[in-house]
Amino acid sequence: MTKRFVGVLIFAFVVASAASLLLYRFLASSRPQTATAAPAMAHLVVAAKDLEVGRVLKEDDLRVSDWPGGIPLGAALKAQDLVGRGVIAPIYEKEPVLETRLAPRGAGGGLASMIPPGMRAVAIHVNDVAGVAGFVTPGTRVDVLISGSPGNSTVGTMTKTMLQNMEVLSAGQDYKKDAEGKPVLVQVVNLLVTPEQAEMLSLAAAQTSIQLVLRNPLDHEIAKTPGTAVALLFQGGRLSAPTQPALAPRPRAAVQPVRKADPPPPKKEPPFVMQIINGTKKTDITFQNGGEGK
Secondary structure, eight states, rough: OHHHHHHHHHHHHHHHHHHHHHHHHHHHHHSSOOOHHHHHHOEEEEEEBOOOOOOOOGGGEEEEEEEEEETTTBBBBOOOTTTBBBSSSSTTTTOOOOOOOOOOTOOSSEEEEEEEETTTEEEEETTTTTTTGOOOOOOOOOEEEEEOOOTTTOOSHHHHHHEEEEEEEEETTTTTTTTTTTOOOOSSSEEEHHHHHHHHHHHHHHHHHEEEEEEEEHHHOHHHHHHEHHHHHHHOOOOOOOOOOOOOOOOOOOOOOOOOOOOOOOOOOOOEEEEEEEEEEEEEEEEEEOOOBB
């Protein structure tokens, strides 16, 4: 009896194992296959090394590399299309060379390639004081102050903020932005201005003294300042009104005889009206100035 029970138990175990194996294979074959697809690769031009501002691209500065995903906007597919163009923003190694980082075709390299269309670069002679002790470096923002004596001024030398939030393109012969902000004493600073502002700076450099004021590059607010003068420094901040010269008396014109006007006509008195009421009947009697009734 015991051997028969053991045999039945072993047979049932074998049958259950076979059934489980068949069920597992069936479920595994019916499950959808999720194969991991390889990401699409694109071929585009990247920097073979770190490229500084002002550099003119050569063939050894570029190489074609595989790029996962889509092609970035403005990327180039052939290195020959970028040779000879100037770099206007830093490009790091293995970074795609985009159109926005390069100067227009034919602009070359150097400072001229960094000037946007419609703008100008104006050179300002500075010293260690006007140049903010050498902290006016490429990429910083400055205000331009002028000091001089206007021709019709009675308050002495005046100082006025002429331009605000101007970008410094270069300091001396260096047009590369210094990330550390180290002071560099230079003699000339180039500012990025409009043609109208260039005319103002040219005249101010010839007729007044110029000083640059360093400002935070994130501060773009334009301050409204009235300016100051020497008289304000000694009058407690209030400027007295200038004295106006006395005007010469005008010559009198010949006196014309005044014609007497005719006397006005006598005022006519209004007539007197008397109203007589007799029951429901009303009667008006008008008396003229002569006293006659009508």
